[in-house]
Amino acid sequence: xxxxxxxxxxxxxxxxxxxxxxxxxxxxxxxxxxxxxxxxxxxxxxxxxxxxxxxxxxxxxxxxxxxxxxxxxxxxxxxxxxxxxxxxxxxxxxxxxxxxxxxxxxxxxxxxxxxxxxxxxxxxxxxxxxxxxxxxxxxxxxxxxxxxxxxxxxxxxxxxxxxxxxxxxxxxxxxxxxxxxxxxxxxxxxxxxxxxxxxxxxxxxxxxxxxxxxxxxxxxxxxxxxxxxxxxxxxxxxxxxxxxxxxxxxxxxxxxxxxxxxxxxxxxxxxxxxxxxxxxxxxxxxxxxxxxxxxxxxxxxxxxxxxxxxxxxxxxxxxxxxxxxxxxxxxxxxxxxxxxxxxxxxxxxxxxxxxxxxxxxxxxxxxxxxxxxxxxxxxxxxxxxxxxxxxxxxxxxxxxxxxxxxxxxxxxxxxxxxxxxxxx
Amino acid sequence: xxxxxxxxxxxxxxxxxxxxxxxxxxxxxxxxxxxxxxxxxxxxxxxxxxxxxxxxxxxxxxxxxxxxxxxxxxxxxxxxxxxxxxxxxxxxxxxxxxxxxxxxxxxxxxxxxxxxxxxxxxxxxxxxxxxxxxxxxxxxxxxxxxxxxxxxxxxxxxxxxxxxxxxxx
Amino acid sequence: xxxxxxxxxxxxxxxxxxxxxxxxxxxxxxxxxxxxxxxxxxxxxxxxxxxxxxxxxxxxxxxxxxxxxxxxxxxxxxxxxxxxxxxxxxxxxxxxxxxxxxxxxxxxxxxxxxxxxxxxxxxxxxxxxxxxxxxxxxxxxxxxxxxxxxxxxxxxxxxxxxxxxxxxxxxxxxxxxxxxxxxxxxxxxxxxxxxxxxxxxxxxxxxxxxxxxxxxxxxxxxxxxxxxxxxxxxxxxxxxxxxxxxxxxxxxxxxxxxxxxxxxxxxxxxxxxxxxxxxxxxxxxxxxxxxxxxxxxxxxxxxxxxxxxxxxxxx
Ligand code: NA
Ligand code: NA
Numbered sequence: 001x002x003x004x005x006x007x008x009x010x011x012x013x014x015x016x017x018x019x020x021x022x023x024x025x026x027x028x029x030x031x032x033x034x035x036x037x038x039x040x041x042x043x044x045x046x047x048x049x050x051x052x053x054x055x056x057x058x059x060x061x062x063x064x065x066x067x068x069x070x071x072x073x074x075x076x077x078x079x080x081x082x083x084x085x086x087x088x089x090x091x092x093x094x095x096x097x098x099x100x101x102x103x104x105x106x107x108x109x110x111x112x113x114x115x116x117x118x119x120x121x122x123x124x125x126x127x128x129x130x131x132x133x134x135x136x137x138x139x140x141x142x143x144x145x146x147x148x149x150x151x152x153x154x155x156x157x158x159x160x161x162x163x164x165x166x167x168x169x170x171x172x173x174x175x176x177x178x179x180x181x182x183x184x185x186x187x188x189x190x191x192x193x194x195x196x197x198x199x200x201x202x203x204x205x206x207x208x209x210x211x212x213x214x215x216x217x218x219x220x221x222x223x224x225x226x227x228x229x230x231x232x233x234x235x236x237x238x239x240x241x242x243x244x245x246x247x248x249x250x251x252x253x254x255x256x257x258x259x260x261x262x263x264x265x266x267x268x269x270x271x272x273x274x275x276x277x278x279x280x281x282x283x284x285x286x287x288x289x290x291x292x293x294x295x296x297x298x299x300x301x302x303x304x305x306x307x308x309x310x311x312x313x314x315x316x317x318x319x320x321x322x323x324x325x326x327x328x329x330x331x332x333x334x335x336x337x338x339x340x341x342x343x344x345x346x347x348x349x350x351x352x353x354x355x356x357x358x359x360x361x362x363x364x365x366x367x368x369x370x371x372x373x374x375x376x377x378x379x380x381x382x383x384x385x386x387x388x389x390x391x392x393x394x395x396x397x398x399x400x401x402x403x404x405x406x407x408x409x410x411x412x413x414x415x416x417x418x419x420x421x422x423x424x
Numbered sequence: 425x426x427x428x429x430x431x432x433x434x435x436x437x438x439x440x441x442x443x444x445x446x447x448x449x450x451x452x453x454x455x456x457x458x459x460x461x462x463x464x465x466x467x468x469x470x471x472x473x474x475x476x477x478x479x480x481x482x483x484x485x486x487x488x489x490x491x492x493x494x495x496x497x498x499x500x501x502x503x504x505x506x507x508x509x510x511x512x513x514x515x516x517x518x519x520x521x522x523x524x525x526x527x528x529x530x531x532x533x534x535x536x537x538x539x540x541x542x543x544x545x546x547x548x549x550x551x552x553x554x555x556x557x558x559x560x561x562x563x564x565x566x567x568x569x570x571x572x573x574x575x576x577x578x579x580x581x582x583x584x585x586x587x588x589x590x591x592x593x
Numbered sequence: 594x595x596x597x598x599x600x601x602x603x604x605x606x607x608x609x610x611x612x613x614x615x616x617x618x619x620x621x622x623x624x625x626x627x628x629x630x631x632x633x634x635x636x637x638x639x640x641x642x643x644x645x646x647x648x649x650x651x652x653x654x655x656x657x658x659x660x661x662x663x664x665x666x667x668x669x670x671x672x673x674x675x676x677x678x679x680x681x682x683x684x685x686x687x688x689x690x691x692x693x694x695x696x697x698x699x700x701x702x703x704x705x706x707x708x709x710x711x712x713x714x715x716x717x718x719x720x721x722x723x724x725x726x727x728x729x730x731x732x733x734x735x736x737x738x739x740x741x742x743x744x745x746x747x748x749x750x751x752x753x754x755x756x757x758x759x760x761x762x763x764x765x766x767x768x769x770x771x772x773x774x775x776x777x778x779x780x781x782x783x784x785x786x787x788x789x790x791x792x793x794x795x796x797x798x799x800x801x802x803x804x805x806x807x808x809x810x811x812x813x814x815x816x817x818x819x820x821x822x823x824x825x826x827x828x829x830x831x832x833x834x835x836x837x838x839x840x841x842x843x844x845x846x847x848x849x850x851x852x853x854x855x856x857x858x859x860x861x862x863x864x865x866x867x868x869x870x871x872x873x874x875x876x877x878x879x880x881x882x883x884x885x886x887x888x889x890x891x892x893x894x895x896x897x898x899x900x901x902x903x904x905x906x907x908x
Binding site: 014046247370 | 433434435437438439440441442444445448449451452467468470471472474475477478479481482484485488490491492493494495497498499509510512513516517519520523524526527528530531534553554556557
């Protein structure tokens with residue numbers, strides 16, 4: 001009987017029902033099969049939204065929208081172009097650098113993807129980059145949003161695992177930069193093989209001009225960095241501040257947003273945040289049903305009974321996460337698996353901070369693997385590309401991420417060195 | 425009717441969004457300028473405002489085809505089949521909306537019945553917050569009914585071009 | 594007859610906390626004593642519900658049992674905020690026990706039954722006492738707390754308790770606590786030794802604790818009435834008797850583990866201060882005139898305030 005549920009899930013998903021409808025109907029059916037009324041289902045959906053942590057999403061999306069409309073992301077990209085234009089495939093490198101800077105402001109991979117993709121994908125295709133490559137590069141670099149701190153999934157992990165947030169944040173820095181470096185290496189390699197264009201040659205005038213023009217834009221990451229790290233505000237407040245500053249700078253300096261645009265543009269941002277929010281809410285209710293079905297618990301029992309070594313366990317977890325990541329949204333995966341996986345860690349001698357980073361890289365992969373990958377949908381939406389094109393574009397980056405995942409899985413020092421150095 | 429909806433989905437959502445931004449910034453400012461005034465609880469109100477704005481905005485996203493979905497298979501199918509499937513999708517969405525309206529109303533009623541308030545100093549009556557679910561779903565349902573009517577009555581309502589340029593997020 | 598009664602049990606803390614560990618132990622025991630006729634499944638770490646939401650889940654039949662913290666249900670039963678009353682301030686663990694096992698517990702259990710349609714099994718389990726922790730400035734007496742910004746999770750009761758000592762309450766959700774402390778957004782927080790250890794808060798500069806026992810809080814084991822009424826009398830008896838039998842051991846463990854946790858804090862560089870009985874008494878007396886306002890502010894049944902005052906032999 002319960003076999004209907006996955007069938008319904010795949011049929012709806014394949015025939016283009018909105019994701020929140022797919023998850024909502026499947027979860028409703030699941031709740032009903034468990035003999036539950038749907039009142040707890042509706043209650044679960046609305047209760048999941050009642051969380052201050054969730055506020056980072058609309059504020060980060062608002063910031064991204066203002067930055068995109070307001071010429072800010074544009075100014076940042078132009079500046080990076082002025083500095084790096086002499087490189088072959090410079091725009092690709094610029095894209096990665098811009099994503100890394102943006103990831104240091106923003107805790108969400110989707111928002112990073114939207115802000116960077118809106119500017120960089122048209123720019124890259126205009127300069128002769130093939131579109132799948134441009135889509136793949138932004139889709140993959142966008143996922144750095146959750147590995148380079150601040151990071152919403154790492155905050156979620158801290159809550160579930162009772163771990164220290166600053167430790168987790170610091171643990172993501174080195175792996176994040178490493179992944180960016182590997183992506184950059186891939187871009188350079190591709191650029192030379194395909195003869196991708198250079199940008200503007202390096203001239204003092206250009207560098208100074210573009211940098212000065214970008215200074216108000218650069219003030220945003222600065223304000224955020226001071227706010228969060230040296231600073232004085234919570235993560236969602238930092239998100240609100242970046243949105244506020246982005247709006248002011250766009251209105252007052254770049255003047256690409258007029259007063260009368262403010263409300264419609266804000267409505268558009270809330271709309272973008274809303275479609276993510278409703279999916280998260282329904283996905284968490286869906287995760288609730290999966291937890292209750294006992295499937296994940298049984299799976300972990302099997303792992304435990306098999307008497308695995310820690311490296312075998314981690315490899316297996318990576319495989320399981322990869323498969324789950326194809327179908328489920330990040331918060332659901334963490335909520336489903338962590339309560340069951342965390343108690344297993346001490347026995348296997350696995351550091352929970354290291355484990356968090358392993359999971360986060362898995363979540364990065366999940367964002368860009370079909371059939372359910374939020375970054376894939378986002379990119380397809382903003383570029384007007386076919387989803388198959390996007391999937392083709394990200395596949396080499398999925399391979400690169402898997403290689404990095406294995407490296408970071410088996411070299412714990414990459415994650416643990418920085419937090420241990422700072423906190424002992 | 426449709427003009428009222430448009431107004432609601434654009435202006436109300438925009439104003440609520442801007443209001444929550446200003447509110448959040450004011451809260452940060454107040455913490456440093458007038459710390460004795462800030463007992464906390466502001467963030468809680470911002471969450472309620474956002475969820476209301478988001479639920480209303482979800483309706484607007486129906487018109488814009490803004491709800492995230494995988495339309496890969498649709499793009500490969502003949503347009504007549506796509507039109508049929510789009511009608512099914514609208515019906516599926518209406519079912520979810522109906523679930524949210526019907527059972528969401530129960531959620532609201534239960535909260536009124538047990539007189540649930542947030543446990544903070546704000547002591548916010550939770551039914552007002554929960555009401556966002558059935559109301560948002562009702563607005564979305566109106567949009568999906570209009571969409572369904574269009575799919576059934578207008579032959580050219582579903583096009584390959586529309587699928588290609590479908591703007592999501 | 595051999596009917597099997599399945600019970601889904603929700604709790605929002607992990608297996609390392611005393612509450613969840615004790616609940617797990619208890620559930621195993623009733624399954625054994627009932628020869629498997631009671632078949633509980635424990636969902637810990639908020640796998641199903643956060644405590645804040647579990648009351649409604651019981652009411653709506655989404656779980657059969659739960660053991661939420663008293664403070665998380667005060668949005669529904671506001672009387673659960675009674676530990677914030679001045680009359681309850683400075684009470685010892687033993688005194689507090691008598692109060693909650695007596696009239697106060699009875700009144701509140703009846704309210705939980707009425708509002709959540711759930712039965713409270715046995716006496717309440719208790720949380721380790723809540724203390725105040727600080728970063729740069731040691732708190733050696735209540736005087737030192739004046740003007741300090743103290744973090745709490747956002748409950749009306751704790752906000753009041755912090756203000757009672759002249760400090761400024763600041764709401765910071767748990768995930769942001771480490772950052773808030775690191776950055777000096779707050780000067781300290783209210784928490785338990787156990788929580789401070791599990792969050793490794795010494796990483797964020799917390800190094801002093803003032804064991805002001807500013808709050809004593811409880812966890813109650815609830816079973817939804819439809820599930821409870823379905824049980825045959827012998828199984829009901831097993832559930833209640835087993836709990837009564839095990840509870841004294843559990844409470845003793847909570848108190849011993851708190852002593853062990855204090856040692857862990859000291860090993861991690863903490864300095865521990867305690868108020869003298871005279872200081873506690875002085876503050877208790879100073880707060881007494883505000884009892885009526887607190888009763889109103891926290892929306893507490895005056896009978897509870899009276900019962901506490903009576904049990905302590907006057908204000
Ligand atoms: Na980030
Ligand atoms: Na995926």
